[in-house]
Amino acid sequence: TQLLEQSPQFLSIQEGENLTVYCNSSSVFSSLQWYRQEPGEGPVLLVTVVTGGEVKKLKRLTFQFGDARKDSSLHITAAQPGDTGLYLCAGDSAGTASKLTFGTGTRLQVTL
Amino acid sequence: DSGVTQTPKHLITATGQRVTLRCSPRSGDLSVYWYQQSLDQGLQFLIQYYNGEERAKGNILERFSAQQFPDLHSELNLSSLELGDSALYFCASSVSGSPLETQYFGPGTRLLVL
Numbered sequence: 181t182q183l184l185e186q187s188p189q190f191l192s193i194q195e196g197e198n199l200t201v202y203c204n205s206s207s208v209f210s211s212l213q214w215y216r217q218e219p220g221e222g223p224v225l226l227v228t229v230v231t232g233g234e235v236k237k238l239k240r241l242t243f244q245f246g247d248a249r250k251d252s253s254l255h256i257t258a259a260q261p262g263d264t265g266l267y268l269c270a271g272d273s274a275g276t277a278s279k280l281t282f283g284t285g286t287r288l289q290v291t292l
Numbered sequence: 293d294s295g296v297t298q299t300p301k302h303l304i305t306a307t308g309q310r311v312t313l314r315c316s317p318r319s320g321d322l323s324v325y326w327y328q329q330s331l332d333q334g335l336q337f338l339i340q341y342y343n344g345e346e347r348a349k350g351n352i353l354e355r356f357s358a359q360q361f362p363d364l365h366s367e368l369n370l371s372s373l374e375l376g377d378s379a380l381y382f383c384a385s386s387v388s389g390s391p392l393e394t395q396y397f398g399p400g401t402r403l404l405v406l
Binding site for chain 2: 211220278
């Protein structure tokens, strides 16, 4: 079974601080996605990374896929209260279908 | 709003019962996925359908079954319910179900088994 461990599990920071969330696995994934989920809603896709070493930026969010495609990180610069939510990484194993394996999740709270 | 609808929003039932969860994908999407989210197991992939046919299977129990109808809506049937089946059940849809495609998640059905 492929497992994706995220750290930290919980993070409470103040507005303006920077943070990094990690997603680690012993398995290789053909692609990795990051989602944000807010209470009472389904996850929403933030980004997909495909190539080992790839870095993608989405405004204040920077996503990196590890060289060996086993791990990923999400860095948020100058966090805002609107960044509050559950961040999930999800790895997709190779194949013709899409079978996402989700990480354990990082719950982020950003306060004023 | 993702465009994916799920009904009911909440469901309370007793152990041993059977329930049906319904999902309508985004207009134009042919593939539907079902996920279970619980506190101890996190978000887990259950099953995927494409244009009425099962395409991929995950950690779906034998007591659970799903199908996708000609109008592309999907139903997840949960039978002989146990306390541990209490969870959020999400449906997602994508255009063709291929890897790298964006999956759009519905708002979920919260199931409580008493």
